[in-house]
Amino acid sequence: MKKTLLLGISLLCATFIMATEIPFQKAEIKSIMRKVADWQIANPHPAPEHDDLNWPQGALYVGMVDWAELAEKEDGDDTYYKWLTHIGRRNCWQPDKRFYHADDIAVSQSFLDLYRKYKDEAMIIPTLARAEWIVNHPSEGSFKLIEGDLKTLERWTWCDALFMAPPVYAKLYMLTGEKKYIKFMNREYKATYDYLFDKEENLFYRDWRYFDKREANGKKVFWGRGNGWVLGGLVEILKELPKKDKNRQFYEELFVKLATRVAGLQHPDGFWHASLLDPTSYPSPETSCTTFIVYSIAYGINEGLLDKATYLPVMVKGWNALVSAVEPNGKLGYVQQIGADPKKVTRDMTEVYGVGAFLMAGNEIYKMAR
Template structure:
């Protein structure tokens, strides 16, 4: 594997020399439970968030991680039961649009629940959707255009790399059928070739940002957009064993992107809405920070990232995230649904931010061992 130099660590000084882990298991479980409970008590109303759409899917992915932890450590099946009830009332179906990456994201949860309970009803609708797409792939254009649904049939925006590819990686792992990994590899690499900036080592949100610039003249790289990609890479790497021939590309990309993003952490521990112009968006932004902390913590836990260098970055990010949790468990400073950097305020929250917070918390819980 290539080695990448972590640019920017020296800016934060002696803090980065510490490698102790200051968070206890009880503390981590307590804040995750508080955040999860607040979200269950404050569901987003339909039609903005119906059960099967992508914001909810991101919530479910994190909620499943937390639910398994709560069951294993505290014999608490509250959260698993909540997830199963949602799946049952929707017949375990993905969302409506066949090709759209957002509409198969919920299948990540359904596959995980199938693996836990071995109930084929949880898996069959996802298999049917994925099989149809693999047999009838779209060859639509990569220039995403508002109102042109054909441009949404492939993974033409970087968020899609969190939504859809892990579904195919999970199906490959569950079934052993190589058609899923072949499809995922082809489509993922097409998106990578189109949206990854080889000089900046970051992903554009979509082609419309190729020539845009921030107020400071830098290119526009959206914090949460790159967080989506990193989170999706983690979900893929979890499914591909160390010796799998498909793994090196994703591990190399993960290391390259994680190294670049780690060096863009701000002194307050957060990553901001604009990665290269944080001064124009000075407020904390927790949805990008949660995904990045999750991804970096996974890398430390798995030995993909140097513990001495990256553990302090993870810890500083988690401390920042804790400062964004209200006493009642509401997670604030979550940029609203969008496609580029926007202003953020403390009262803003969203379910995908909560999902990523729970993913990050569970990885830190692993560190506490």
């Protein structure tokens, strides 16, 4: 009886160890990150959607900053910091043109990170000026987004915006100590949450136009990358706010709730698909949502917000799927193109925001790799 009990305990312990042990080597994580980063730099996407200051580039730069830090720390390679700094300098560190639009301040995330490293005031002043004006003159625009009506894009009326703008205000709060930035972020973020978060499904609608739409299987329309944008943005906010900061609790609780829900929607192939609740209609893998989700789950494990035994297998399966979508030359495939809802995806499709999120994910996984 005692031998049987001891055997059972041993098997249980062995299973737990296997479930909490990451099977990746640091060298292999770093190698695939370098390959993906180098391919993207060598193969820039054309304008106009990919001007230096546009939001797809902004998402790419967030991942490139993570990779630049890792490459310099581990290999003494400052190539990627130089690439990022060159982009900032040739644009005088300005955010993009549309003053209130969340997309057009996304590049400021990386500019502020570079300021944090180099302490060059030129890197922060344009973003400070933009944010200061917006905080002092907040928009009262409608949350009913209407294509072509720029007034309805002045607030965070689409879920992607929660990645683009809020982390900028969180960074400014931490860099300056000015509470007006976090107060503005809290007010606007919670207004978007109240409007777009479905409390029954624990998922975000992309915007109000999807409230009454249904997928082919009758389920509500919840876009994979849209919810990935939100999770990624939450990680960027949580990275900024100290553990004891009174502003942190709402974002931490929302992160756990959304990450838990999304983790349960992983497809057997390891990917998440363009439609979270109707993957059959969109059977192809979709890496831009998968990258953001894997990034978020890895962060949650590293920070103790998500149970390692439960979520590590999800993360490992997701990362293996992502690596399988990388071509030998470093091109990341299966990235849904620019849009606002689930669409068909093919392996030859790529986009810079997918690459950015891939590098974010790789950076978090590297921290726990052997």
